[in-house]
Amino acid sequence: MARGRLNSGSKAEAELPKAKINKQSLRKIGRLLSYIRPYKAKFIGGLFFLILSSLVGLAFPGFFGALIDASQGIQRYKFMPADLSSIGKIAIVVLFLQGFVSFFRITWFVQVAENALAALRRDTYFRLITLPMNFFANRRVGELNSRISADLSQIQDTLTTTFAEIIRQVIIMVGGIILLAIVSIKLTAALLIILPFLIGIAIFFGKFIRTLSRQAQDQLAESNTIVEETLQGIANVKAFVNEAFEAGRYQKNLQQVVNIAVKGAKYRGLFGAFIVFCLFGTIFCEIWYGSYLVSIHDNGMTFGKLTTFIIYAAFISAAMGSLPDLYANMQKAVGASERVLEILDETGEDISINSTENLIKQQLYGKISFNNVVFAYPSRPEITVLNDISFDAAAGQRIAIVGPSGSGKSTMAALVLQFYHPQSGTILFDGKPASDYALTDIRNQVAIVPQDVLLFGGTILENIAYGKLDATKEEIIKAAKRANADMFISSFPEGYDTVVGERGVKLSGGQRQRIAIARALLKNPAILILDEATSSLDSESERLVQEALEELMKGRTSIIIAHRLSTIREADKIIVLEKGNIIESGSHAELISNEQGLYRYLSQLQYDVQ
Ligand SMILES: Nc1ncnc2c1ncn2[C@@H]1O[C@H](COP(=O)(O)OP(=O)(O)OP(=O)(O)O)[C@@H](O)[C@H]1O
Numbered sequence: 181m182a183r184g185r186l187n188s189g190s191k192a193e194a195e196l197p198k199a200k201i202n203k204q205s206l207r208k209i210g211r212l213l214s215y216i217r218p219y220k221a222k223f224i225g226g227l228f229f230l231i232l233s234s235l236v237g238l239a240f241p242g243f244f245g246a247l248i249d250a251s252q253g254i255q256r257y258k259f260m261p262a263d264l265s266s267i268g269k270i271a272i273v274v275l276f277l278q279g280f281v282s283f284f285r286i287t288w289f290v291q292v293a294e295n296a297l298a299a300l301r302r303d304t305y306f307r308l309i310t311l312p313m314n315f316f317a318n319r320r321v322g323e324l325n326s327r328i329s330a331d332l333s334q335i336q337d338t339l340t341t342t343f344a345e346i347i348r349q350v351i352i353m354v355g356g357i358i359l360l361a362i363v364s365i366k367l368t369a370a371l372l373i374i375l376p377f378l379i380g381i382a383i384f385f386g387k388f389i390r391t392l393s394r395q396a397q398d399q400l401a402e403s404n405t406i407v408e409e410t411l412q413g414i415a416n417v418k419a420f421v422n423e424a425f426e427a428g429r430y431q432k433n434l435q436q437v438v439n440i441a442v443k444g445a446k447y448r449g450l451f452g453a454f455i456v457f458c459l460f461g462t463i464f465c466e467i468w469y470g471s472y473l474v475s476i477h478d479n480g481m482t483f484g485k486l487t488t489f490i491i492y493a494a495f496i497s498a499a500m501g502s503l504p505d506l507y508a509n510m511q512k513a514v515g516a517s518e519r520v521l522e523i524l525d526e527t528g529e530d531i532s533i534n535s536t537e538n539l540i541k542q543q544l545y546g547k548i549s550f551n552n553v554v555f556a557y558p559s560r561p562e563i564t565v566l567n568d569i570s571f572d573a574a575a576g577q578r579i580a581i582v583g584p585s586g587s588g589k590s591t592m593a594a595l596v597l598q599f600y601h602p603q604s605g606t607i608l609f610d611g612k613p614a615s616d617y618a619l620t621d622i623r624n625q626v627a628i629v630p631q632d633v634l635l636f637g638g639t640i641l642e643n644i645a646y647g648k649l650d651a652t653k654e655e656i657i658k659a660a661k662r663a664n665a666d667m668f669i670s671s672f673p674e675g676y677d678t679v680v681g682e683r684g685v686k687l688s689g690g691q692r693q694r695i696a697i698a699r700a701l702l703k704n705p706a707i708l709i710l711d712e713a714t715s716s717l718d719s720e721s722e723r724l725v726q727e728a729l730e731e732l733m734k735g736r737t738s739i740i741i742a743h744r745l746s747t748i749r750e751a752d753k754i755i756v757l758e759k760g761n762i763i764e765s766g767s768h769a770e771l772i773s774n775e776q777g778l779y780r781y782l783s784q785l786q787y788d789v790q
Contacts, residue, residue: 241491249484331516338513546575546737583757637681647699663698690721
């Protein structure tokens, strides 16, 4: 098993460390059993059939022995007829029974595991997307993705296969040893002296090889990170002509993977040779000693008995050999479960999985106030990003926030959206603290048109409908018309059904913005946040977007994060931020008249440049 993983490890696979299996960890992951509970009957049925099929499986070596002895005229078991055809018939019935039982145990286990896992996946995903923004700041998307894919797949594998295999192999091993002892106590004693010794060495060796293979996985994961990062930032790589540098970096990493893998392969080869030699050696010695016992008719020893014995011995060796790997898989599943539970145990935002519970309960009218808001990102608590910010926006007003890059403009928008909460001070909506509202009430009534509009893979229609999931097609088209988007959408052969996103049509920045505006119009929020695009559009596109924005801002409170000061002259209030402090505020006319002011300076700078 480990071999497969040595070189094929994707990043996700490589990140599956094992955990200790002890009472504590088992109790912890026992909570996941609640996902199996709805399918309890099938699970117990599957378990019963599993035990039954394992026990029936143990009868076969007995049949083989009985057949061989019957061919020599010896009756092996008193309860079984000594003629070949009767034994054959019984064996066929038992085989049929075995097949029947196996069918149900496999399908039932898979049904239980698939259903339980789907529910667990859904809950983990839902918890993940309802976690506060800060959770995401500290983690890489790849890592979170692997929890949903690799960790849950590991749990799934364990539930569908490993768990059943462990039970099966333990039954075979214990049952096999008992039956062996019945066949020949001498041969069993000889086998049990050699086997544990072999298995002890195998486990020790296996552990060592696994450490090496884990190192290879880690190294491979690192090289996969290089691929991921360069592909994500491919434009940067190209722009800096750093292809050769990246290829070199990747190559260096790959070489290390190869070095570790080759080192691992040597030990693995040695291990294989040892197992083959010792395993075959043991079987040979057993046959040798067994044949000797047959030749001296020791304690009624026959060829049939010897055959039964050899097959049991092979069964037991295979079971013992597979247990360490199965156990390692269990350990991985325990580790994976612990990590999934970590997500499930995080406190999510107060959003329900049932969409009707997220409907608006308290109407917002659009008045916003910041009262002495002090804020630092939880991931960087030592840096105060907003310092004692206070301002009021009456319902329907336009408030522009301007200031140099990094001054905290987007952070203010994030606070309005309740992505984060201030360390001190309060944010009020219609005079009431944000905490008096359901989180969904605020987010449902605040819309943001971001700088860089991300469209989901899907049709334009679906993308606009993201603003109001139950919108009718008429509503969507109306919103698109008001957003100046209908014209370009209708010019596509598939119109509103045109697929956009990664696998679809690429839209221009201005077009994407107009889709986002249509989305926001459909949402019909009381408060609007416009994060103005920094990259300027061509003048026609600019006019269309500007017109659409004007339409969108009508009758709502708008907070405009402005990069181009020309667009905010009409704002009711302009707040000038610098290093997280409000250093000026007022109307355009007031601010421009302050000769020493930052606003006037920034305006001059922009007009000089333009
Ligand atoms: N998620 C985050 N975690 C930690 N620090 C952050 C985070 N987002 C922003 N910051 C920091 O907060 C400060 C303010 O950032 P913000 O994005 O609010 O500035 P901005 O005025 O909107 O800048 P720009 O005009 O360039 O978009 C910056 O110093 C930035 O590094």
